[in-house]
Amino acid sequence: DGGITQSPKYLFRKEGQNVTLSCEQNLNHDAMYWYRQDPGQGLRLIYYSQIVNDFQKGDIAEGYSVSREKKESFPLTVTSAQKNPTAFYLCASLRGIGGYGYTFGSGTRLTVV
């Protein structure tokens, strides 16, 4: 079955470390997104990509970086510049405009130790 795979499910980061969250989809969707969710809060957009080799900053891009070298993959790096990275990170993809909803991955829970 097609879907989005995020890994790892849980991730622990030490102060000053960079960590990379994986997001892979086999849905053949062009657009992919990264959202951050804090406890009891909604989802905030970090980065998005509508096509390979192109991506744009979302509302809270500072301290994060992404790449989109392949259609299937959209990894997110949480850098040491992100001062409060503890959160639930969700990757999503979109089939196309008009009439379609996001498909979400199962998420990565990142904790700073």
Next chain:
Amino acid sequence: QQPVQSPQAVILREGEDAVINCSSSKALYSVHWYRQKHGEAPVFLMILLKGGEQKGHDKISASFNEKKQQSSLYLTASQLSYSGTYFCGTSGSARQLTFGSGTQLTVLP
């Protein structure tokens, strides 16, 4: 700018109805509705497009008032499985969504 959802939380008995509202200060192209269970990813419920009609399936339906930039989600004869947090996501263009802070719905037996 983030859409405003109301109420923040609602508790129901099985079989009761609920309405969740979503309001934006921007002109909208589309409104999405998602349900998220604790610790899981959000699941897409439905999308309403500018110029589209009210949608629904089974006992969950939604409306979109373009002039007021508002959408409402209607849950009829709620079931235990309806419990979760409901998010609206709004888009002024075709692809990026801005999500509300969510409405926590609890259905009791």
